[in-house]
Amino acid sequence: MSDSSSRPPATATPGHWSFTRWNTVGQLEALEVNHPLFRAVLFLQGAQLTHFAPADERNWLWMSELARFQPGRAIRGGMPVCWPWFGIPARNAPEIRKRILRDTPHGFARTSLWRLEDVRESAHEVEISLSLHANDEFAAVWHGHAMALITFSFSVRGCQVGLTTTNLGRDPLAFSQALHTYLPTEDIVRTRILGLGSSQYIDTLQGWQYVNQEGPVYFDGEVDRIYEAGEPVSLVTPGNKRILNPVGSDSTVVWNPGPEKAKRLSDFPESGWQKMLCIETANAASDYRVLNEGQSHTLGLFLGRKGKRP
Numbered sequence: 147m148s149d150s151s152s153r154p155p156a157t158a159t160p161g162h163w164s165f166t167r168w169n170t171v172g173q174l175e176a177l178e179v180n181h182p183l184f185r186a187v188l189f190l191q192g193a194q195l196t197h198f199a200p201a202d203e204r205n206w207l208w209m210s211e212l213a214r215f216q217p218g219r220a221i222r223g224g225m226p227v228c229w230p231w232f233g234i235p236a237r238n239a240p241e242i243r244k245r246i247l248r249d250t251p252h253g254f255a256r257t258s259l260w261r262l263e264d265v266r267e268s269a270h271e272v273e274i275s276l277s278l279h280a281n282d283e284f285a286a287v288w289h290g291h292a293m294a295l296i297t298f299s300f301s302v303r304g305c306q307v308g309l310t311t312t313n314l315g316r317d318p319l320a321f322s323q324a325l326h327t328y329l330p331t332e333d334i335v336r337t338r339i340l341g342l343g344s345s346q347y348i349d350t351l352q353g354w355q356y357v358n359q360e361g362p363v364y365f366d367g368e369v370d371r372i373y374e375a376g377e378p379v380s381l382v383t384p385g386n387k388r389i390l391n392p393v394g395s396d397s398t399v400v401w402n403p404g405p406e407k408a409k410r411l412s413d414f415p416e417s418g419w420q421k422m423l424c425i426e427t428a429n430a431a432s433d434y435r436v437l438n439e440g441q442s443h444t445l446g447l448f449l450g451r452k453g454k455r456p
């Protein structure tokens with residue numbers, strides 16, 4: 147269900163662009179970028195990217211065929227923004243937990259309406275910025291005052307994302323977060339991640355104990371790990387090689403629900419776990435951040451082809 151037009155939704159700043167237009171998908175507004183060199187789809191809800199690919203290539207992001215596009219409902223797939231906390235509140239540091247008033251995972255940014263700040267287009271690149279002002283409007287959910295500004299830069303080389311958090315409150319702000327990238331694979335058991343080989347991880351499925359990673363990460367069933375590493379990683383699937391270079395991150399979450407959890411997940415096909423995985427560029431577990439009044443921190447990533455740099 148999609149209605150393409152260049153008419154902005156009532157809440158958005160109008161703009162005149164060559165490659166970017168408004169599109170309604172289900173009940174949500176999205177910006178659709180159809181540049182001669184690449185295509186992208188970015189939702190105002192959650193500032194969630196659901197599609198990025200160079201022209202004539204398939205989506206570099208995995209999207210659930212059961213995803214629903216409804217106000218207040220997390221979109222299953224693409225690149226959800228987990229902010230201002232990652233994971234379940236109970237597993238966050240006390241300074242983060244004390245600000246959380248509703249027991250929902252991954253914060254409220256992914257289900258909130260972001261504001262379009264800017265669209266900048268050129269012959270080689272399109273940049274889109276959106277903001278979320280977390281103030282009294284979120285007082286029932288979270289106690290704090292902060293601004294999130296996210297910028298996506300799309301080019302034929304790949305997709306760059308920068309999420310800057312600024313503490314607008316007086317007290318120190320502790321927060322955790324992730325750019326929760328869903329990636330496709332042709333076959334999860336023939337998929338591996340390189341670059342995490344000399345780190346340790348928290349295995350959330352084994353009582354949150356620390357485990358040393360040796361060699362590439364392989365998948366054979368459910369995987370849910372927080373690596374204490376912010377190094378560039380490579381994803382090698384039977385058909386593709388991608389790189390994911392983090393910025394401002396010292397933790398990387400690797401997740402695949404496996405066959406049992408797949409049945410319990412919302413908007414997720416039962417066999418979907420065989421065709422996807424998540425590599426989440428994060429500030430999670432002990433890598434959470436604290437900002438004093440007026441300070442900012444940027445978490446970012448570059449998703450590209452292996453062997454090519456931004």
Ligand SMILES: O=P(O)(O)OC[C@H]1O[C@H](O)[C@H](O)[C@@H](O)[C@@H]1O
Nearest residue numbers: 220233251252370399401411424
């Ligand atoms: O179902 P969601 O709230 O979107 O969470 C999906 C997944 O996100 C992260 O990767 C967590 O580590 C997982 O434990 C969780 O299942």
